[in-house]
Amino acid sequence: MSSIRHPTGAPGDLLLKVTPPRVPRHQIARPRLQADQEALRDRPVLLVQAPAGYGKTSLLAQWRREHLARGSVVAWVSAHAQDEVERLVQCLALAVRVGAGRPTFGHILLDAAPPAGLEGVTIWLAELAQSALDVVLFIDEADRLPPAAREAVAYLLRNMPSNLRVVVAARADFQLDVDDLLAYGTAFMIGPAQLAFRLDETLELVRARFGERVDRDAAARLHELTEGWPLGLQLALSVVAAGSDARREIDALASHGGALRDQLVGLLLANLDQADVDFLTRVAMLDHLHPELCRRVSGDAQASDRLARLARDAPVFAVGEASEWLRMHPMAREELRKRFATLPETERRTLHARAAEGLAAMGLIDSAARHALEAGQHDLAYDLAERSLYDSVLDRGQHGAALEWLARLPAAELDRRPRLQLVAAWSLAASERHEEAGRYLDRILAQPDLSPALRCECALVQAGAAIWADDPDRMAALLDPWERDPPLRDPMLLQVHANRTAFRMLLDGEPALARLRQQQSPRLELGPSYRVHWGDYAVGLSYLWEGQVHLAENLLRPTLARVEGEVGRRAPFAAMLAAVLAAAVWERNRPDDAAALLANRLDVLERRAMPEAILLGFRTLARIAIAEGAEHRALELLATLDAVGVARRLPRLRIASLADQVRLHARRFRPETCRELCERIDALLVEHPGGPRWAAGAQLLRDIALAHAAIAAQEWRLAAERLAVADERARRAKLGRLHIELLSLRAWALDRCGEKSLPMLREAAGLAATYGLPRVFDDAHPALAAWVQQALRAEGEPAPAGPLAAPMRAPEAAPLRARSTPSMALTPKEREVLELAARNLSNKEIGLAMQVGEETIKWHMKNLFAKLDAGTRKQVVQRARLLGLLEAGG
Template identity: 40%
Template structure:
């Protein structure tokens, strides 16, 4: 090989112009310094080389000497060794030269010795290592790994795992490996890349939709962007995104099919009808032995993805879309025969819902209906409610009416929809029939409890729980888990979060596979809720983040289980002051949350969106979200949602000094007392009273009716303690501190300091901002060591608080800010001058603009002059 060829092999490729830095992956560059070696293993299109180039840049900036070697199939041990030596010379200026004859391990040893003698921190990057002959990997590369001196680190990029003995290195925590899972783009990363390339042309939901379609495959996302960015209607392009045309189709034709033997493409085309498959199913549908092919595709291509269950695989959605296009070009009889094979296999293996889908696709509607009727119960247990609803609409009622168990299977699906009252009646009829068998009664009780929980009828759940007989030992453990989940739900809403978690811990011992999947997920959701209610967002995040990641991997982002988990985690992240991440969690699945979620899921989702909008100073969007929230409350007939929406309106209007609007919302809120007096909602009365008392305190506070605010907060504190709602108790404490400040009490700052301390322990960084902007101003005094309110008053005296307007149209603080506006000060300088937070300044400015009917800072000053508020 010529010297010029070695120069090319040892020269790093150009960094892609649009390469995005991914901090979570770049951090591994520093970790390699503590490891002998790192391997980045993933199929094509996952950005291995780009990441290695970014690491290289980090290492160079940190003072390392970095050698680069691109390898190929011609690199036998001797040629590989010469290449390593050339790369090391380029990076380290070592003096060693290979001896005469064929370079071997002796040459490698001399090179390693020279690197060690040099003493400098050195990294050798070996890219495209999957191309190396096996002999080179097992001999030369293995020797390099096991004998590298302490100052030398090896970074390897490969499409497939290499046959290296790394057990000893792993045991010593000296081998770092990144896989496809690590390199897959996370939602936030896809959002950033889409915004960078497409700007504001796509909404948050549309960006999430593109991420879902590409499932974090970097090259897939780049191709999707290329397909979207030249379209006039970007949103429409997202809705019609397909791998059957344009750049996406070209990629699969040129990079996938061109590299596969014809029989492999034929197999992939025929199994594209399968959501998930193992080797046995693949063999049955394709009529061929697929073991070797599947292993090759998993190792070498990005289109075959390993499922969560052992031995199961699935196609990447874009690849499947492309291959389905090819499947649809097959003759109709062949397509029907392939679906019939799949249906038969699924039926033989107890997967009746999948058998029904393929029987219908094969043209056998009667068989499909038979399978589907028997599958309704399992579909509901797996959380595949939308699929079950679709089948229920297809089934003839005569088929269900002939069998009580099938009717209950249908009722189990209806329980998760707007026909939940009908499901409850069906289950109650079975429970009220003295001839009902114990086994059927167990099923009916599950249906009844699901319908009651979905309707948010806590009173019905309490009655069911009180009369719940022991669950027979010989029935599906799902029904034991159901009983424990109901107990946890009731305990949680009674305020006993500890008892709720104890019930779920007991249910967790039953497992989470098969029919227990949805029940186990509901239990995890209740645990996350319990931590939020205790005021511990950190604990809620610890529980919900892994649960959500698992649900998304198993079922997808828009699955029912993932959509039940996401609002709980989003609410925790919002309190941890991660608003962008919280909003991203809800993107492109709010409709699923509205449709399949329980009242608490919907409440947390919308409350998160409202407070995220307010944190971004977008009150118009917050009000729009509340309008949508109110529509969902009416559509789902959930008074607790109506209650919370009205309470948020009261708070928002009161803080904006729109007191007439606040009063009107408060009248509607008070009218809900009669609704919560109904038997099925009566257990929620303390919760209703807590929310109403806090809302009433905001109105009283802004009317400067300090006694009324105090009285409302006394009531709220009692109720928060009764319900053991830690977060609400802290919010009440913050409001009492604000009331104490308005009263001129010396207890204002001690009260606030206590609330801040409790919030800090649990990680609730947004408590003060989400409760009242004046609390942020007071917090500055606490942080500065002020003990009494008069300290703040002394600081403000230099601003001349007796200015015109301070005791009339404007509050004292607004008058101060107006005078500073007149001087042309920025928000930041106003905050520094008044020793308050930037968010507090923004809040006061909005109030000031509203009172002066002004649209800008200059306009506000002009209006104030006309009114005689400033000179």
Template identity: 35%
Template structure:
């Protein structure tokens, strides 16, 4: 091997400026950096080389010597060993590696001897050595199975081998994982999370995209890093970004060229044809692909593409799916083929799905094959399961497609249609159909249960809680029906009644009974509703941590199986966003709601309320009162369209709170009158169950109004009323908010009760993980709590005002002292300097342009180096050592 070749192979590529440092990838490195080996295994376009280069700099910052080697198909064992010697010699500066290379040149039989000598010399260096091997999938099989395996299994304690590969490698990975000496980072971990995509798009496009638009783009590329880069390249010079996002596809431009050149170039004609043919399918499975394409090797081809390319992604259960951009690209090619071929492919798919009673998919393919009559018949048979699974968009589309004569002639089908109507804002129509069927003496027990379930769903969506309780009471006590859905339906009805009665433990008990019946098939929506109510019960109890724990894993699973905009995913996201906001993560909360609000608005009222409350508070956090009020106007319009007075109630009460904070007393007076005008709606039978809820919300709003006018006696009266109602309804979080307001009232009056009330509220908030309690209760709450010395430094920055007030000005910040040689890194010295100034983690992260997780990691190292156990102890030790001044 020539010297120029060695130089090129051992020279790392340039890390482009502006590359995003990803917290999740950094956290993985932090947890895995002590392992003997790390493998990054992902297909093309996932940014493996970029991650390796970032890690290279991080290791070097920590004093490690990092060797780089681009491997290729010519690297037989001896050539590979010689290249390693040169790479290690360049990185370490040790002459011994060059000497070994000269001695072993052209000695083909000594490959393993060279490696043994190399490992021995590495061990003698007694410093941390990192060896990075990129493009490892190109290595000859003999090198992988002998040389690289030997290297991994015999690496001395000071050597870390980091491997980037597009494909799984024949290495002793399972053995090393069992010994905890190896960590693997796969494609799914390298995909951009939604928050990361939003952040990257915001930086690169200079804030020109809304969170909603960024979420749409993220969904289009499915977090594929190179897909996101192509999208940015496409959008950078566009004037109409919204139009460009809506038309973004893989059928033209650079992205099409990438698929042609980088992905299809090495495929055989047969492999390319297979991909084009299966592009008609939403989800893929070996048997289905074999039926559609007629290829017996379909399963092997799917496995190959899943392992070797970014074309295949995980799907529900044992199914997989094509990446949306890849599918778009392949469908464009299918459209240029003869119509007869397309019809035959869809007809085969339709027959396969119909044979397995998957009538939604069968109808879709029958329609694509031009068989409208068969499509209508299949569509009618698909409605029941689609409604039970919460796939309401698809159910509504088929309902519009089915001829009215089919619905009119079949009562069972009419009830199924009524269920779809009930969940589509047409509750009155659904109730009429269902109640008539339930009252019909000729109805069988099964039909009566179906009718009661439909009526219950309509009542829940219409916010008629009293009717829900009546329908549960009418449920047949004995039945031979096998479907567990009809056991779960009354349990869920009882749970939602219990939720609003304040019996949170009862809600969770009933939900657990529902979940015991499973979460697939007809139970999909019922179990999701049970889990959503569990999350709401925790949220209302003031335990944001518990709500997050219940809903986060469920949302991840649902998004993977059904997509972000499915009904169930949107319901989970609405409640989880509220929990994340209370946990002090407004950006994560905003991302959860992005490109979902239109689906959420069709959900049951509690889901709509928590979503809008979250959006309003996020807007206020950003100082955008106009957007907050606009959101409330949207909520008011929605409330009137769906005839939901509870939504109107929250809309008006939140307007009162916002305007009261700015002491717009005339506007507040008008809004309080509007609040009183809503009272009759809650004294009617349909909404009488929410009367106490109305009184709680109204009293709280009136307390804010009284604060604005400085009418302290009126504020006290309203707070006492609200507090009693909150206790009655089991709304613990509302009790905490009211406790903060009572503390503020006591402070204004100069009574000693203020500190005790505020301290208790803060302690309860800490238990539930509600770091925003004070900011959510009142703008003055954080200031008062600080005056009473009740907050730690970190807790003083939970609101936007606190952050702005305490953020350091770049012009006024003095430079950190020089680093004491050999003790602290430059970054540790900067963090120590800011720690000495009393800054909490969030502000340190903001000042240095790094994440809070990175700050925590550096603090851990600081504590170890300074032999300190706390922040204050670390600063004291640093002063003693002369690292910071007094």
């Protein structure tokens, strides 16, 4: 093929190398990875390095379109192992010739044999500088280049003229020797972490492909299954799209042993040698892979080289940046672990024993304990567990691992290991099984000569159990004896004490004191840790209650990112942080963001979260459903909240569910339904009187429900009185956001009574604007939102910006027509002629449309034929689309 000469003067095979790939049909433009994003905009050199399957070529194709849209000349080169320096130089010259539509560019390099070595690169750079073209050069798969060509690329990057930008994509192990450019900021590197899809991007991709056929929870499950790995996500979407029921296909894909999952894994492992598959099978029981650990476990002396090669060539690994540790993607790991289970038992035990020895030597005691147990080394496993579990629970919040050990430990072993009993109490207290924690604590407290420090620690555990049981009065009673100068020396336990105390202050209506207590905690000694993050949870919750949603989001978003990285997205604490953060971003009128935070987490909140986080999660999702016009979905969510209250014996959740149902029906003025719901609230209060602190919170919910019931009945005087009572309770508890809502409702009710209430309305509107709460009026009642707008405008005051009461529908898109993209390759008139030619107009019709003569159109078409190297009008349009100069229309 190389002997075939093209009219451009270049060998035919070079034309294929400078032809850019097609942008995938379902690709979405991710804002954080767009070419004009701040971190990328002014970088002369961009390096995109990641293992196979991370979408490097797709990202370059997206950037190419963006640069074309801004009028840059875009040159594309797909590298190959046969591209020695001279051939690479020819590719560079032809890429600019094609991209700029300049048939004479690079004639010295293309019309004769190019100079040897770097001289050809120098000539190319000089001609490019003289052309005054604004050029963006893409070099894809640069890792395939031979060493001399890599040196030429590095030389090119160090001698670039000011009118050139270069983007280089390569595998993760690619070495270009431009560390100095990276250090000085001339170059910028994008790695696997940036290329992986985030949850919100996966949700957008799934919505673009499947619409309403796949809900957010199912899309989030798909994201967790693939961990945002672009190739895994692409394969999974292809499999799901092939089925008749998208949600059912996702369920099958997520289930262990599903046929579709096996099909996916088969695609991932299909090209591996049997020796490689055997190696991966034997190390698949490890959660994380390290060359030395894999050598110990597999007995393969070449394990380090084999692992490095597989990480480079096999798309089954998540590579840690600047680290030797690797991790298999879940889809491949599950299949390989099924194969591991088929190995002979003696071999499995031997491999587990080697893993335990290797992990223990590396200081990973908790993982070593699990493998020792699988190897049948029970005494060693229990000793290792006793050494590791206490720190893993307190420092890293790995309650799930501790509970798994509880289920596997014989009762006799637990009886003779008091430290493991304490671990059990800590883990059980932070769950719906908080009553079981009390039994372990009773056994510990029954021991003679118990130190004050251990008694104080037991009180902290009991106070945590009281929080999960929604019993603030018992929590306060447990903390009172230890409030000042606790007999603790461990900074971690002191941080726990600070967290408990802060939460108690918050429930007592002192959010500022709660934050002060956190500031005085030993968090600086600990650094970022699980217990410090709990302090952030308390502070974020205090901001949310006050209505300081900006501060809540600024604090909790980075904390949530760290916690998800440490314990996983579906860990109970991560779900609790997400519930508070979702409530904050909902108040800021970002429903998609709030829904994404809660996607595929509701079941975790139901079973493992604190009552306040459960309430916030369900309430936020119900309000999102109302805003989307899905009242039935909101009622279903509130009914589920009531059921959770029954299952976990948390009556306040039941009262909150009923109160929110009253609020929902009051929006439609349904007085009888509201009255019946209020009667159910009164019955629950009689059945569960509770202590003073619990009763105060429950009574506030009742007062709000009674006020909304009066609004539903349009008994405005009664509504104003009940709103005043509820507002007084909210102000005593320093619930700032709720105070704004109740104040505005009261102003509205007084206005319905014929009384002047504009000063009260101004105060509520001013507070809402100060705190950034655009949703507060519409969430309270859609008629209130309309009245606020009308009343303030009538007074000549700016009305608060907020959502419309009814969900908006997107207008129907107009039929698309082919549109040319701005480019220096074509003149404005040539682009206009190209657009009209794409609509199959004749030269005469194009001339009439442009109000010029037919001869002028012929002259423009002749230039298009030359620049696009086409022989017919149809080829002109096809070549323009191929080069990105013409966007296809419908």
